[in-house]
Amino acid sequence: ITGLSPVLSWARDADRMAFVYYENNKYDVYALDDPRSLRREPYRPLPAAQVAELASTTAGAAPVAAASDSSRTEQAGVGVGGSLYRSRQGFRSASELAAGDSLRPEGPVSIVALLDSATLALPESTEFTERPYRVSFTPDYVARPSIGYTRDTFGRGFFGGSTVALSDMLGNHQMVFSGYVNGNIIESQILAAYANLSSRINWAAGVTQDPYFFLEPSEIRVGTPFPDENTFVTNIRRIILRQAFAQAAYPFSRFRRMEASLRAVNVSDDMLEIREPYNPNTGFPTEDPSLVTVDGTGANYLQPSLAFVHDNALFGYTGPFFGRRWRFEASTNIGSWRFSQLSGDYRRYDQIVGPVVLATQLLYFGRIGRDANEFRIFAGTTELLRGHTSGSYRREECFDQVDQGTSTGCVELDRLVGTQVAVGKAELRFPILTQQIFRGLPLGVPPIEGALFYDVGLTWDENSTLKWRQDPGDETDPFVRVPLHTVGASLRTNLLGFVILRLDYSRPINRPGVGGLWTVSLGPTF
Secondary structure (H helix, E strand, C coil): CCCCCCCEEEECCCCEEEEEEEECCEEEEEEEECHHHHCCCCCCCCCHHHHHHHHHHHCCCCCCCCCCHHHHHHHHHHHCCCCEEEECCEEEECCCCCCCCCCCCCCCCCHHHHHCCCCCCCCCHHHCCCCCCCCCCEEEEECCCEEEEEEECCEEEEEEEEEEEEECCCCCEEEEEEEEEECCCCCCEEEEEEEECCCCCEEEEEEEEEEEEEECCCEEEECCCCCCCEEEEEEEEEEEEEEEEEEEEEECCCCEEEEEEEEEEEEEEEEEEEEEEECCCCCCECCCCEEEEECCCCEEEEEEEEEEEEECCEECCCCEEEEEEEEEEEEECEECCCCEEEEEEEEEEEEEECCEEEEEEEEEEEEECCCHHHCCEECCCCCCCCCCCHHHHHHCCCCCCCCCCCCCCCHHHHCCEECEEEEEEEEEEEEEECCCCCCCCCCCCCCEEEEEEEEEEEEECCCCEECCCCCCCHHHCCCEECCEEEEEEEEEEEECCCEEEEEEEEEECCCCCCCCEEEEEECCCC
């Protein structure tokens, strides 16, 4: 039984034929006795009137034909001169194809058909109305707004914020507005920017405000606020950067471009003091802690910069796996703070075998000049040098250290702080639980990749003495800087495309007595 062609079955000994016909959403089986008696002359087209007459005589045929002589005569009339098809529009000759009754749908009208047809014409261009394109912004996305209120020993305040991104229909004009408040407006994060991508030179302009907090050495002030009291002071340096910027990028090819920018920067540099008075004899507090802001010296400067960028890397589940990436940038400051800033970042990803990749990186970033110390660099992050977090030093080498002449109060931790940093990395990356290894893995399962890594890094400033290894007596000198080494292993997973989670086990080589360290961080690998 099939809907594409009739099915016939003939019993030779019984001289009986059965066939299938589909109508009214079901298949019916018809039977004919002595089917050879239906043989007639070759087919000749019938007049339309005769076709209509035959259609009227066969409209009431029963599903199973009777074997009487009368039925044979009636069925013989049907076969005279040809056969009939029954369609939604009625009966038609088998030699004709009614419109709309074909199993093959009509194709869409194409430009080729319009040009090749005398009856079909192209639309008249004078009937169209031409207007200049007008930019109209519509929201692309709105980050979920958040708002809250908190209070503690040091005060109270609101927090929360949101982000709105807009663009036009072509995506050539884009705007973004973002704002987050954490306690007060002065320390809020603000971004308002506009980007124009309509020409070969892509450019953007906007304003930002970003607060930065740095924990400075604590101190004990004797005889304050009263002669028989002392005050324990926790110092927090607060730097607020307010910028108005303009930047442009000119592509030389699909993978290389030149970038230029100009920033006008206002810096507010203050010290936040958490003062906790106490009785030196008993150690008990005598007053509630208070937060005092000590105004510092601000700065204003212009920062032009120029960068050359190359990037043809291909990204996988948790980071790049093929290609090259590099960026070389130079900038200088003109104004209250004077320093020059240089950076060079070269990365490459080489396939070893199959999905196993060797990823390497060489990075230099430094500030040189009179005011380079205003922005110090800490190298002990998971993005630069793993296995050297500040918390691990506070628990180990700096647990009970108060070293004089240091910026952090600890010689070992001071060696991670400077104005210039150089880092080298090598990772052997391989899949653990991905579609490359397990073909039948469901798509919803987060992919997991692993890596074996080696990090080496060095941080210094203009007062440092650089050495390959420490000499006897250098252990207590904070100005002697040697390369720090780390080996370890890492697991990375992509959580449904929302965030990349990294779990690192690091073994610092230059820290005797310190075992392996576990760290959890977010974001793609280098």
